[in-house]
Amino acid sequence: QVQLVQSGSELKRPGASVKISCKASGYTFTSYGLNWMRQAPGQGLQWMGWINTKTGTPTYAQDFQDFIGRSVFSLDTSVGTAYLLISSLKAEDSGTFFCARGDYLDYWGQGTLVTVSS
């Protein structure tokens, strides 16, 4: 069965970086793109962008000013895993980050809680 399994919760200091993984299984990894979303505590979903798993080309959300220039999507196709790297973390970056598959976001990872606190 299709599964997306994300890495565990992270506690980071302001200014640090965090790298979240999303490991896919149960389907051909390069057949679907992977999207990244953020959900701030008690808030709605925000799309951060997606990565083309065939070419490795990332597309970052044009409207997501909070993270432009600080987030990087990457892949390791040999292990069917996508990564989200966020640098220069700020307290307001805290939230849950999700990966989800394809055009319809039909399968989601369980979410990774990132807490940024001094």
Added chain:
Amino acid sequence: SSELTQDPAVSVALGQTIRITCQADSLRSESPNWYQQKPGQAPLLVIFRKNKRPSGIPDRFSGSSSGDTASLTITGAQAEDEADYYCSLRDRGDTNVVFGGGTKLTVL
């Protein structure tokens, strides 16, 4: 970019029908996808491509649209349907995915 507007909260009596709406500035003949999110869980796709349900989604969930308003209808709401519901659409040129602000559904 496009905006999708949802009512923040709605309620429905157990077994009754509820329509959750998603107002777009322009649907451009598309229909949003709909996601259900329960507390502490990842979102779950419940409707895609206008009115298709993924495997395992009960047939009490249906989607429709009229003009620039899309709707998710739950016919015969169950206690387990209490959740946040989000609509989502690919923006013009397929460059962005936009989410509505979400609707909290309470089943009374």
